[in-house]
Each structure stands twice: as structure tokens, then as C-alpha cells.
Amino acid sequence: xxxxxFNYRSFAARLSIWVILTVAAILLVTAVVANLFVRDGILRxxxxxxxxxxxxxxxxxxxxFIAVETAVRNHTSEIKKNVEAPHEEMYRxxxxxxxxxxxxxxxxxxxxxxxxxxxxxxxxxxxxxDMQSKKGTIISKQLGTAxxxxxxxxxxxxxxxxxxxxxxxxxxxxxxxEITMTTYSYPLxxxxxxxxxxxxxxxxLDWLSQMMDSLKYYPQSYSFIISRDGTFLTHPSKDLVxxxxxxxxxxxxxxxxxxAIAHDMASGKKDMRRFQSPNLGSSFLFYKPIRRTGxxxxxxxxxxxxxxxxxxxxxxxxxxxxxxxxxxxxxLRKGVHHLTQPLVQFTNAVNEVAxxxxxxxxxxxxxxxxxxxxxxxxxxxxxxxTQQMEELKQVNExxxxxxxxxxxxxxxxxxxxxxIFPPYPDRDDIDIYGQQTPAKAVGGDLFDFYIRDEKLFFxxxxxxxxxxxxxxxxxxxxxxxRTLSMHEPHPERIISQMNDRMAEDNELxxxxxxxxxxxxxxxxxxxxxxxxxxxxLLLIENGNVKQKEFLPCDSNLxxxxxxxxxxxxxxxxxxxxxTIFLYTDGLTEAEDMTxxxxxxxxMISAIPFSTGSQEIIKRMTEAVNAFTGEAEQSDxxxxxxxxxxxxxxxxxxxxxxxxxxxxxxxxxLTAYVDAVCEAMGFDAATSMQMNLxxxxxxxxxxxxxxxKGVQGDIRILAQANDRRLKFTISDSGTPFDPTxxxxxxxxxSAEERPxxxxxIHLITQLMDxxxxxxxxxxxxxxxxxxxxxxxPAVNE
Amino acid sequence: MTTTxxxxxxxxxxxxxxxxxxxxxxxxxKDVQPLIDNIxxxxxxxxxxxxxxxxxxxxxxxxxxxxxKPTGHHVYIRNLNKxxxxxxxxxxxxxxxxxxx
Numbered sequence: 090x091x092x093x094x095f096n097y098r099s100f101a102a103r104l105s106i107w108v109i110l111t112v113a114a115i116l117l118v119t120a121v122v123a124n125l126f127v128r129d130g131i132l133r134x135x136x137x138x139x140x141x142x143x144x145x146x147x148x149x150x151x152x153x154f155i156a157v158e159t160a161v162r163n164h165t166s167e168i169k170k171n172v173e174a175p176h177e178e179m180y181r182x183x184x185x186x187x188x189x190x191x192x193x194x195x196x197x198x199x200x201x202x203x204x205x206x207x208x209x210x211x212x213x214x215x216x217x218x219d220m221q222s223k224k225g226t227i228i229s230k231q232l233g234t235a236x237x238x239x240x241x242x243x244x245x246x247x248x249x250x251x252x253x254x255x256x257x258x259x260x261x262x263x264x265x266x267e268i269t270m271t272t273y274s275y276p277l278x279x280x281x282x283x284x285x286x287x288x289x290x291x292x293x294l295d296w297l298s299q300m301m302d303s304l305k306y307y308p309q310s311y312s313f314i315i316s317r318d319g320t321f322l323t324h325p326s327k328d329l330v331x332x333x334x335x336x337x338x339x340x341x342x343x344x345x346x347x348x349a350i351a352h353d354m355a356s357g358k359k360d361m362r363r364f365q366s367p368n369l370g371s372s373f374l375f376y377k378p379i380r381r382t383g384x385x386x387x388x389x390x391x392x393x394x395x396x397x398x399x400x401x402x403x404x405x406x407x408x409x410x411x412x413x414x415x416x417x418x419x420x421l422r423k424g425v426h427h428l429t430q431p432l433v434q435f436t437n438a439v440n441e442v443a444x445x446x447x448x449x450x451x452x453x454x455x456x457x458x459x460x461x462x463x464x465x466x467x468x469x470x471x472x473x474x475t476q477q478m479e480e481l482k483q484v485n486e487x488x489x490x491x492x493x494x495x496x497x498x499x500x501x502x503x504x505x506x507x508x509i510f511p512p513y514p515d516r517d518d519i520d521i522y523g524q525q526t527p528a529k530a531v532g533g534d535l536f537d538f539y540i541r542d543e544k545l546f547f548x549x550x551x552x553x554x555x556x557x558x559x560x561x562x563x564x565x566x567x568x569x570x571r572t573l574s575m576h577e578p579h580p581e582r583i584i585s586q587m588n589d590r591m592a593e594d595n596e597l598x599x600x601x602x603x604x605x606x607x608x609x610x611x612x613x614x615x616x617x618x619x620x621x622x623x624x625x626l627l628l629i630e631n632g633n634v635k636q637k638e639f640l641p642c643d644s645n646l647x648x649x650x651x652x653x654x655x656x657x658x659x660x661x662x663x664x665x666x667x668t669i670f671l672y673t674d675g676l677t678e679a680e681d682m683t684x685x686x687x688x689x690x691x692m693i694s695a696i697p698f699s700t701g702s703q704e705i706i707k708r709m710t711e712a713v714n715a716f717t718g719e720a721e722q723s724d725x726x727x728x729x730x731x732x733x734x735x736x737x738x739x740x741x742x743x744x745x746x747x748x749x750x751x752x753x754x755x756x757x758l759t760a761y762v763d764a765v766c767e768a769m770g771f772d773a774a775t776s777m778q779m780n781l782x783x784x785x786x787x788x789x790x791x792x793x794x795x796x797k798g799v800q801g802d803i804r805i806l807a808q809a810n811d812r813r814l815k816f817t818i819s820d821s822g823t824p825f826d827p828t829x830x831x832x833x834x835x836x837x838s839a840e841e842r843p844x845x846x847x848x849i850h851l852i853t854q855l856m857d858x859x860x861x862x863x864x865x866x867x868x869x870x871x872x873x874x875x876x877x878x879x880x881p882a883v884n885e
Numbered sequence: 886m887t888t889t890x891x892x893x894x895x896x897x898x899x900x901x902x903x904x905x906x907x908x909x910x911x912x913x914x915k916d917v918q919p920l921i922d923n924i925x926x927x928x929x930x931x932x933x934x935x936x937x938x939x940x941x942x943x944x945x946x947x948x949x950x951x952x953x954k955p956t957g958h959h960v961y962i963r964n965l966n967k968x969x970x971x972x973x974x975x976x977x978x979x980x981x982x983x984x985x986x
Binding site for chain 1: 937943981
């Protein structure tokens with residue numbers, strides 16, 4: 090189950106993963122972008138807020154300074170008015186300044202050296218608040234002493250030089266208990282514009298720290314103020330105040346960013362910068378100059394604090410997104426599973442079709458979508474497959490039929506060839522073996538033989554082409570051979586008639602090479618005609634002399650090419666123990682893998698002596714197969730071997746008589762035949778049959794051999810050996826072959842029966858063979874009767 | 886060889902006695918010629934004593950039959966011995982004639 094579902098499941102899983110990944114990516118990008126926007130917004134907000142706070146601070150500071158300046162300047166006219174007044178006035182003024190301004194912790198009027206000669210070099214009435222006293226008593230004294238040479242001090246020099254008010258660098262007032270102070274000094278000028286005194290007001294900057302401390306922007310933020318030259322005026326780390334310089338501080342903590350910021354602050358710039366605060370980590374630093382004094386105030390907030398809410402919100406959103414994704418995953422899985430359910434069913438249907446059930450049921454699809462289209466396509470495919478399989482089935486049936494018919498044809502053809510070997514087991518004068526191996530199911534080679542009237546008719550042929558067309562022509566040729574040779578013993582005439590018949594209607598110009606031979610078994614006389622076929626090979630064994638030679642053959646045309654062609658007859662006599670080897674070019678032209686031909690040379694050397702016909706063919710077959718090896722058989726291979734093994738049988742009995750061609754002599758013939766039969770121990774029926782046959786034969790000769798009125802001899806010789814009784818009837822009349830007469834049709838009705846022809850018919854019926862030869866100008870008719878094994882001994 | 890023609894029961898009966906070979910066939914032909922020329926009733930060829938018949942003899946039998954057919958009369962062969970019967974079989978004459986035994 091798991092395996093089957095595996096593939097589908099991974100598809101759904103993959104789909105889900107893709108969707109989720111895409112959604113996650115989209116959400117992520119959105120979240121990041123949103124986050125950036127939000128932070129940006131927050132930052133801008135904070136910047137405004139910070140700026141507001143800074144402005145606020147600046148304003149407060151300015152207010153203080155303005156108040157101090159105003160207070161100081163307000164008293165300048167009074168001082169000028171009281172220049173001539175008792176010096177006590179000066180002290181009063183300073184005291185007044187301090188009293189009326191809680192901000193001012195000390196005030197002095199420092200006169201030019203020796204301004205009042207009576208006072209000496211230094212005259213600088215000075216009043217200050219006693220910090221230690223609870224009531225805040227004001228103490229007055231002289232500021233300038235030998236150890237405090239105020240005219241050289243910056244607070245004196247600068248306003249004098251600039252001829253305008255001057256705020257000093259904040260400093261730590263060690264005298265009054267470690268208070269951060271700054272002094273405002275204002276030059277007093279006479280009517281000529283010469284500075285005669287400097288009015289000062291010392292301002293404690295304690296409130297500054299307090300003010301800055303109260304500027305609690307964020308729980309974790311802090312602020313600081315640096316002076317003109319970068320000294321910390323306020324700082325949450327109190328030990329930095331007035332002791333450390335922002336530049337050296339930055340150097341100390343090795344913060345280049347802070348150094349840069351410090352420079353900007355010192356140069357009076359206003360901005361917001363990010364930097365790594367040692368205590369707060371990643372932070373934002375807002376700074377703004379205090380123009381009046383050249384200071385710069387900064388607020389430092391940790392980024393986390395800023396974005397705290399945003400970050401929190403972001404986390405919540407992230408968690409929600411995660412949960413949503415999980416939900417999405419779950420829904421997707423369910424959804425895809427549901428949607429692809431039909432796919433599973435389709436898979437099942439496909440498997441069923443693959444297993445042979447073309448009519449597998451398909452899932453029901455209600456939606457008009459791809460699934461529906463798939464279903465329709467599936468149905469179309471089912472129909473198409475069914476149809477194709479039907480067609481295929483029909484084609485296969487047809488093919489099967491054709492193959493079946495070819496098989497039948499092959500069997501029929503094989504039946505046409507002589508296949509029972511040995512074909513004449515009770516004959517000892519001939520050893521025949523024939524074999525055909527067609528290249529295709531049916532072949533175009535033929536061989537045939539039969540014995541009629543002690544003559545062996547044989548032929549071997551090759552139809553042009555192979556396969557079914559050649560096999561049909563082969564069948565025609567064979568049947569012609571059989572039919573024509575029944576009544577015609579001469580090979581060239583048989584071939585001639587075959588040729589005429591086959592040359593008609595030969596549109597395809599198929600022709601047959603044929604070797605036809607007629608071997609007279611008693612005498613070894615071979616008559617033959619070769620119509621373009623491979624010349625047969627003779628194996629001659631004469632005692633110790635063994636020879637292989639080709640039978641001399643005229644070159645006649647093959648059969649079927651030109652009607653009326655004159656074929657030549659050839660004759661020879663073959664001796665006992667001679668083998669005739671006949672073959673088709675399927676033997677000599679057998680090819681091996683390199684397209685080399687077997688050839689006549691190999692054939693001649695491969696063929697063995699002194700062995701039976703079947704063995705010869707077996708050896709030749711082996712030789713050809715060994716030669717061709719793996720190569721495909723290109724042509725039909727046919728071989729026919731005829732070995733003439735005639736044994737001379739002992740003549741047991743012999744009797745002869747010579748008659749005239751005179752019917753009146755029949756009784757003498759009868760007596761002769763009776764005597765022979767008696768000697769042979771024949772019974773009455775057999776004797777009568779002999780008589781009948783001999784009478785018919787001799788009467789035929791008497792009637793037709795010699796011309797009318799001519800007297801002639803007829804010699805009848807009876808010979809018996811252990812196998813047969815033979816009558817040889819010879820005459821020297823005109824060539825007359827009684828076996829050429831028309832066969833008798835014994836099925837004709839009385840009206841249709843011709844009167845003649847019965848004689849030869851009777852002879853054929855009664856005798857085992859009838860054999861005609863024209864020899865030495867004589868008609869020689871031989872009638873043979875086989876002797877049964879139970880034949881009684883000859884009694885002469 | 887003797888050939889005798891008798892009339893019995895409205896039939897023409899021909900008695901053959903001896904060997905009907907080629908030699909005597911001419912004579913036998915002459916003997917039966919009157920019968921052949923005038924077939925007015927069924928013909929019976931009695932072969933009880935017929936020892937031998939050659940093709941010439943068969944020809945005579947056939948000519949009798951050929952001439953009888955048009956007249957509508959039958960030709961019967963009577964008492965043919967079994968050896969000669971075989972000859973008739975070989976030649977197909979066994980189908981041409983009707984036999985009485």
C-alpha cells in the first residue's frame with residue numbers, strides 16, 4: 090500500500106512545500122519591508138521627540154544664561170554711576186546681584202589694576218553664596234590677591250579684548266565645594282570706550298545636571314552636555330564631569346564613530362547618529378548645539394528601547410505567521426489530497442488497463458477542469474486501444490492463417506517429394522536417397538523418381554526463385570514429369586513436352602532447370618537430357634579404380650523459356666557400383682559469412698566413395714553446414730543420390746522359342762508358355778495369366794511389327810532367376826513400342842469403350858513390369874513376373 | 886474351340902467351349918456374327934466350358950454388347966469361372982456385363 094501511494098504522496102507533499110515556501114517567502118519579505126518602514130517611522134518620531142526635548146533643554150539653558158546676562162547688564166549703569174562713590178557701594182552691588190539672582194552664586198567687579206590707587210593693584214569686590222551655610226549667607230571679599238592675579242585670567246582678558254560679554258569655560262570651583270561653574274564677565278567701559286572694570290557673575294551649573302537628569306527620555310536613555318572644547322559638563326557618570334573630554338573619552342574607548350560625532354558636536358552641528366554606547370549597546374545619539382555658549386547637548390537612547398515595541402510586535406507577528414503557515418500546510422495537505430484523489434483512481438485504472446482490462450472503470454469527475462479532460466482523454470484512449478487490439482487480433486489471426494497455410498503448403502510439398510527411404514526395399518539393384526532442405530517454408534527445388542517397367546525415371550530440378558511462387562511452379566513441373574513420363578520413356582521428349590507446356594502462360598518468365606534421366610535397370614543403359622541444370626557427378630568404382638567425373642551433358646535451355654526448343658538426348662551405359670550424384674546450385678553456391686561459395690571443388694573432394702546413398706548425402710550435408718557456419722541459408726539445397734548396385738542373379742531356368750509373325754502359331758506359343766509355367770511350378774491361374782499376357786504381347790508384335798505381307802521372326806526367351814521370371818520378346822521389325830499406346834480407360838461404358846487397346850492393358854495388369862527397348866535395330870519387349878518367396882523349386 | 890448358339894426360354898444362348906485365343910477368334914467372330922446382326926431377345930453367353938479368353942475374345946464379347954444395347958436387350962454372362970472373372974475384373978468388363986451363375 091505504501092509503495093503504491095508513495096509517488097502520489099510526494100507530489101502532494103512537494104506541492105505543499107512549494108506553496109508554503111512561496112507563502113513564507115512572501116510573508117517574510119512583507120514582514121521585513123513592513124518592519125523597515127515601521128522602524129523608519131519610529132525613528133522619525135523619535136527624532137522629532139528628541140529634537141523637541143533637546144530644544145527644550147536648550148531653551149532652558151538659554152533662559153538661564155539670558156537671565157544672568159540681563160542681570161549683569163542691568164547693573165552696569167549703576168556701577169558706572171557709583172564709580173566715584175565709596176567703594177562700599179561696589180560691594181553692595183555685588184551682594185545685590187547675588188541676592189536677587191538665585192542662579193548667581195557669586196559676583197565680582199574686577200577693576201583694572203591700580204584703578205583706585207588707594208586700593209592698591211587689585212580692587213575686586215566679590216560676593217558669593219556660602220554653600221556650606223544653610224541659610225545661604227553671602228560673603229563678600231576681595232577677589233584679587235597676589236596669588237590670584239585676576240587681570241591675567243581669561244574671564245578678565247576676553248571681555249576686555251572683545252569688549253563684550255563673555256561666558257567662560259565651565260570649571261570646577263574648588264573653593265566653594267566642587268561645584269561646576271561658569272562665569273559671565275561683562276566689560277565696563279567708560280565714556281571713551283576703555284574698559285575699566287569687568288563685572289562677573291558666577292553661575293552654578295548644578296541645575297544643569299539636575300535638568301539633564303530629569304530629561305528622562307526613556308528609562309534607559311541618558312544625556313550629556315559638552316562644553317566648547319568638548320569637556321563633559323553633565324554626564325550620568327559624575328566622575329566624567331569636568332574631568333574628561335569627549336575626545337579623549339572617545340579615544341580611550343577606541344570609538345571612531347564617537348570621535349566623529351564629537352567633532353560634529355563641537356562644530357555646532359545638529360543631527361542624529363547611531364553609535365555603540367558602552368553601556369547601552371546599539372544606540373541612537375541625538376545632539377544639538379547650545380548656541381549661546383557654544384556647548385552641545387546630546388541624548389543617547391538604546392535602539393532596543395526605541396524599537397522595543399516594534400520588536401515585540403514583530404515577534405508576535407512572526408509567531409502568528411508561523412502558526413498560519415502550519416495551518417496552511419495542514420489545509421494544503423488535505424486539499425491537495427482531496428483534489429488529487431482522482432489521480433489515484435486514474436492510476437488504478439491505468440494499472441488495470443495495463444493488465445489487460447481495457448474497460449477499467451474511471452473515477453467520476455464533477456468539475457469541468459483538467460481532471461475532466463483527463464477522464465475524457467482516458468476514455469478516448471480506451472476506445473482507441475480496444476479498436477487497435479481488435480485490428481491487431483485480426484491481423485494476427487490472418488497472419489496465423491497464412492502461416493498455417495504455408496505450413497500446410499510446406500507439408501503438401503514435402504509429400505510431393507519422395508520421402509520414404511529406401512523406396513524399393515525389395516529391389517537390390519538400386520540404392521536411392523534424396524533430400525531437400527528449403528531456404529524458406531516452401532522450396533523451389535524438386536526431385537522425383539519412380540520405377541516403371543524396370544526403368545528408373547528420375548529427375549532433379551531448380552525453379553528460378555524461391556518461396557511460394559517457386560514452389561507452385563515446382564508442383565506443376567513435378568506433376569508434368571509424372572504424367573508425361575508415364576507414357577514416354579525418352580527423356581528428351583518428356584522434357585520437350587514439359588517445356589512446351591510450361592512455356593505457355595509463362596508471364597512471369599519463371600523457368601526450371603532440370604536434369605531428367607531414365608536408367609534401364611536390367612542393362613545399366615542411361616538415357617538422359619539436361620535442361621540447363623547442374624551437371625551430375627559420377628562416382629565410378631571399378632574394382633580398385635575409383636574415379637569421380639562429371640557426366641557429359643549438352644547445354645540445353647532450361648524448361649519454360651522458349652516453347653519448341655529442341656532438347657537433345659544423350660545416352661551412356663553405367664556399370665555396376667556406379668553412383669550418380671545429382672544436386673542443385675543450393676549446394677555449390679552455399680555461402681559462408683564472408684560470401685565465399687562452397688563451389689564444385691569442395692563438392693568433389695567432400696563426396697565419399699564406397700558408401701550408401703544416404704550416407705553420401707549425410708556427409709555432404711555436414712560438409713555444407715560446416716562450411717556455411719552461421720550464415721543464413723540463401724537457396725534451397727537438394728541432393729539425389731542413385732547408386733546402381735545391380736547384382737547378377739543366377740539364371741535358374743531358360744527356354745526360348747522363335748515364331749513367325751503368323752497368328753496360326755499361337756498354339757505353339759501356348760504350348761511353350763505352358764511348358765515354362767510347368768517348369769516354374771505355377772498354378773493353373775498363374776499359368777493362364779502368363780498365357781494371356783504372352784499371347785497379347787506376341788499377337789501385338791505379329792500384327793504391327795512387320796509390314797503387311799512381310800514375314801518376320803519373333804523370338805521369345807523365358808529366363809528365370811531366384812527373383813523373377815522374365816520373358817523377352819524381340820523382333821527386327823519397325824520400331825514399335827507397344828507401351829506407347831493409349832492407356833485403357835476401364836471406366837468407360839460399353840458404348841464408349843473402344844474396341845482396341847485391351848491387350849497392352851492386360852499385359853500391364855498381369856505382369857509386374859513391361860519394358861520396351863529399341864536395341865540394335867530390334868524391338869525388345871521385356872515382361873517380368875516377380876516370383877513369390879514360396880515359389881516351389883524349379884523343376885525342369 | 887466350339888461356339889454354339891441355342892434358343893432357350895426366349896433367350897439367345899451362346900455356349901463357348903474351349904480356349905478363345907487369338908487364333909480361333911476370327912472363327913468365333915464369324916460364328917456369332919448372325920447373332921450380332923440380329924439381336925431380338927436377351928443374350929446369354931454361357932462360359933461354363935470357357936477355359937481361356939484373350940483380348941480378341943473380349944473384343945467379340947464387347948461387340949455383342951455394343952450391338953445389344955441399342956435394342957434394349959440385356960447381355961448376361963453365365964457360369965464364368967473365377968480365373969476368367971479376374972480377367973474381366975482387370976479389364977473392367979466386370980462392370981459392363983450382367984452375370985448369372
